[in-house]
Amino acid sequence: MIDVQCRSTITDRFRKDGFAIADGLADAPLLEDMRAVYDAMLDGSIPCPGTDRELGGLTRQIMLPHLHHPLFARNAAVDRAREIAVDLIGCADPQFFFSMLIFKPPGHPHETPWHMDMAYAAMPMTPAGTSWPNDVVAQFWLALDNVDGDMGCMQFIPGVQDGSMPPHHVASGAPDDDGRLLAIGDPAAWLPLDTAVKCPLAAGSATVHGYSTPHYTGPNRSARGRRAYIFSFADMARLGALTAR
Numbered sequence: 001m002i003d004v005q006c007r008s009t010i011t012d013r014f015r016k017d018g019f020a021i022a023d024g025l026a027d028a029p030l031l032e033d034m035r036a037v038y039d040a041m042l043d044g045s046i047p048c049p050g051t052d053r054e055l056g057g058l059t060r061q062i063m064l065p066h067l068h069h070p071l072f073a074r075n076a077a078v079d080r081a082r083e084i085a086v087d088l089i090g091c092a093d094p095q096f097f098f099s100m101l102i103f104k105p106p107g108h109p110h111e112t113p114w115h116m117d118m119a120y121a122a123m124p125m126t127p128a129g130t131s132w133p134n135d136v137v138a139q140f141w142l143a144l145d146n147v148d149g150d151m152g153c154m155q156f157i158p159g160v161q162d163g164s165m166p167p168h169h170v171a172s173g174a175p176d177d178d179g180r181l182l183a184i185g186d187p188a189a190w191l192p193l194d195t196a197v198k199c200p201l202a203a204g205s206a207t208v209h210g211y212s213t214p215h216y217t218g219p220n221r222s223a224r225g226r227r228a229y230i231f232s233f234a235d236m237a238r239l240g241a242l243t244a245r
């Protein structure tokens with residue numbers, strides 16, 4: 001159980017800034033187990049047929065790892081995150097909506113450019129100017145390694161999550177490919193980039209952001225791999241109504 005004080009701090013920050021930090025979602029034994037399964041997926045000893053790909057042809061991404069190993073379907077970190085998501089998205093029964101692993105090996109040169117997750121809701125992208133509530137989705141980015149700016153930790157622009165969606169474009173990959181990489185075309189023209197907040201994390205902690213919070217990760221300039229386990233909860237009724245419009 002996450003204590004109520006901690007939940008309300010996370011909720012206040014998420015509402016104000018569009019993102020928050022959830023410390024200590026995974027303890028040391030769970031981290032050890034998750035790293036072992038993660039590494040086995042990376043080296044192919046746990047095969048992930050059909051969901052192992054390169055995001056934009058650049059960065060290793062294993063989609064829906066919970067389909068290939070039960071640890072990524074149900075674990076104490078996901079349970080704690082679900083408790084937090086109840087408050088963030090204001091829904092008694094948030095649905096496990098999506099999950100992926102994004103791995104940046106040592107020296108990985110590619111950034112994940114500024115974007116909003118809601119851009120991915122349509123092919124090739126949600127139209128610019130769309131305005132959806134940020135709190136319809138709560139996406140957790142759980143660090144399996146201590147991560148800082150040099151390794152490509154998450155970065156966010158606080159307080160701009162309630163505007164309409166800036167134009168995105170396909171930065172890399174084929175426009176009709178699910179694995180395309182989307183980016184805000186001219187981020188400096190649309191976002192106050194000088195206010196970007198870097199979120200270094202201890203292994204086992206997570207950031208959580210909403211559907212329209214702009215975010216970015218840099219290259220991994222370090223000599224250590226950056227293993228991120230990413231999953232989200234959604235209010236499916238509200239989300240379905242928005243995407244059906």
Ligand SMILES: O=C(O)CCC(=O)C(=O)O
Binds near residue numbers: 217
């Ligand atoms: O890990 C990354 O590089 C990007 C993650 C991301 O964009 C997300 O969690 O929405």
